[in-house]
Amino acid sequence: MLDFKLRRAQLLAFQDFSESLAQLKIRPAEFSVLAMIAQHPGQKQTTIAEKLGIKRANFVFLMDGIESRGLAERRKEKNDRRSHSLHLTSEGERFVEQMTALWREHENRIVSRLGGRENLDRLIVLLDQLLGLDREDSDGKPARLAQS
Amino acid sequence: MLDFKLRRAQLLAFQDFSESLAQLKIRPAEFSVLAMIAQHPGQKQTTIAEKLGIKRANFVFLMDGIESRGLAERRKEKNDRRSHSLHLTSEGERFVEQMTALWREHENRIVSRLGGRENLDRLIVLLDQLLGLDREDSDGKPARLAQS
DNA sequence: TATTGTTATACTCTATAACTATA
DNA sequence: TATAGTTATAGAGTATAACAATA
Numbered sequence: 257m258l259d260f261k262l263r264r265a266q267l268l269a270f271q272d273f274s275e276s277l278a279q280l281k282i283r284p285a286e287f288s289v290l291a292m293i294a295q296h297p298g299q300k301q302t303t304i305a306e307k308l309g310i311k312r313a314n315f316v317f318l319m320d321g322i323e324s325r326g327l328a329e330r331r332k333e334k335n336d337r338r339s340h341s342l343h344l345t346s347e348g349e350r351f352v353e354q355m356t357a358l359w360r361e362h363e364n365r366i367v368s369r370l371g372g373r374e375n376l377d378r379l380i381v382l383l384d385q386l387l388g389l390d391r392e393d394s395d396g397k398p399a400r401l402a403q404s
Numbered sequence: 405m406l407d408f409k410l411r412r413a414q415l416l417a418f419q420d421f422s423e424s425l426a427q428l429k430i431r432p433a434e435f436s437v438l439a440m441i442a443q444h445p446g447q448k449q450t451t452i453a454e455k456l457g458i459k460r461a462n463f464v465f466l467m468d469g470i471e472s473r474g475l476a477e478r479r480k481e482k483n484d485r486r487s488h489s490l491h492l493t494s495e496g497e498r499f500v501e502q503m504t505a506l507w508r509e510h511e512n513r514i515v516s517r518l519g520g521r522e523n524l525d526r527l528i529v530l531l532d533q534l535l536g537l538d539r540e541d542s543d544g545k546p547a548r549l550a551q552s
Numbered sequence: 553t554a555t556t557g558t559t560a561t562a563c564t565c566t567a568t569a570a571c572t573a574t575a
Numbered sequence: 576t577a578t579a580g581t582t583a584t585a586g587a588g589t590a591t592a593a594c595a596a597t598a
């Protein structure tokens with residue numbers, strides 16, 4: 257029953273994640289958006305959403321919350337005035353630093369559950385294979401993962 | 405970003421699962437309940453729910469649907485009249501057979517994505533470690549996984 | 553015509569509190 | 576008092592359709 261183990265594992269990881277980052281009042285989806293903007297600043301909204309496997313319709317509300325907290329902002333693109341490019345604010349950059357530090361504590365707990373960092377690496381390789389991700393793509397790009 | 409890979413992998417697996425079992429009009433949660441009842445017939449409702457990591461409050465509606473389709477039934481226990489024991493109906497047993505056959509096709513697709521059955525085994529071992537499951541418990545018992 | 557961002561909406565899954573009947 | 580099942584409700588996450596502005 258791989259499916260249900262994946263689900264339980266995901267819930268466990270997210271629960272630990274949520275507890276780790278509760279003091280910053282940030283949810284997993286918001287974390288992933290901020291991390292993605294930090295990693296690929298200036299990308300347009302739909303591109304960031306697709307990288308995270310979030311429908312662009314659902315991304316709007318998520319981004320509204322992040323923007324109203326002053327952590328990131330939308331900028332109208334000059335070349336294509338339909339699109340918004342996404343950027344961290346300076347406050348957002350400080351926030352991402354704090355967030356990353358707490359996230360490392362969370363990751364250490366996961367590593368200790370798994371019995372060593374080499375097991376985390378193995379797990380990530382297997383998940384990437386399942387997801388059809390190339391290893392060099394493995395920093396968050398979903399590549400060909402079906403969106404619908 | 406283990407957390408998000410786990411989530412994407414879980415969504416991918418569930419999507420493939422859902423497509424595989426669409427002809428039976430059954431959802432992952434219903435599948436897991438029927439499989440658990442088939443594996444542990446006569447267990448009481450709350451026990452089955454806990455094994456699956458489903459809150460007993462949410463289990464009620466799920467079980468209502470399964471019961472109204474005639475696939476499984478609640479029976480009042482003689483010794484403790486507060487509790488219900490769960491059993492497949494004979495139609496439910498036939499259903500579980502069909503369901504299991506379709507599920508194997510789904511599993512084969514997952515195995516081929518992973519590049520071999522030995523990789524599936526490795527993945528399951530790692531997930532069990534993350535979940536804190538003993539290997540002999542690995543047929544579905546969530547053991548000490550926090551419920552709240 | 554097609555795409556970007558958006559709004560509205562609906563469905564599933566998850567969580568908590570409070571009730572009832574039994575123990 | 577405590578437990579098993581239930582009801583009601585609320586919050587996330589996810590999905591689709593349709594619209595305005597722009598290409």
